[in-house]
Amino acid sequence: MWLADLITSFSPRTLAYSATAAAVAILVQGAVLTSVVFNKDTGGGETVLASHESAERSLAMVRFAPQANAAEITRLLNAYKAQVVDGPNSAGFYSIRLTKDLAQDELTRVIKQIQDESKVVDFIATK
Numbered sequence: 001m002w003l004a005d006l007i008t009s010f011s012p013r014t015l016a017y018s019a020t021a022a023a024v025a026i027l028v029q030g031a032v033l034t035s036v037v038f039n040k041d042t043g044g045g046e047t048v049l050a051s052h053e054s055a056e057r058s059l060a061m062v063r064f065a066p067q068a069n070a071a072e073i074t075r076l077l078n079a080y081k082a083q084v085v086d087g088p089n090s091a092g093f094y095s096i097r098l099t100k101d102l103a104q105d106e107l108t109r110v111i112k113q114i115q116d117e118s119k120v121v122d123f124i125a126t127k
Helices: 002-008 012-038 070-079 104-115
Strands: 058-064 082-086 094-098 121-126
Touching: 058 104, 070 082, 104 121
Parallel strands: none
Antiparallel strands: 058 094, 058 121, 082 094
């Protein structure tokens, strides 16, 4: 009851100002979060989607371990200069693209190294 008593003690004008301020704060917070999530700097001064890069890049399918968190997955992708280009599909697989062109034997070696990250990767294979 104390909350109801507190609210009724304010004038309607004060409540209207408070509601307006709260609405503005929520809008600003939403705008900031949206800009942080969708602003990806590629270092070249322009934003580029990973799926629009050269089709000559090496692709793989990966399923991350259930206990892997976002920070661990990001560290793994950064370590191997890989980008998620699609997924997850119905089986939980993501398509990833290694950002440098690799010969087949080199790609196999990198895929094996990524598979050895058993804490983060559940399964990986070339696409």
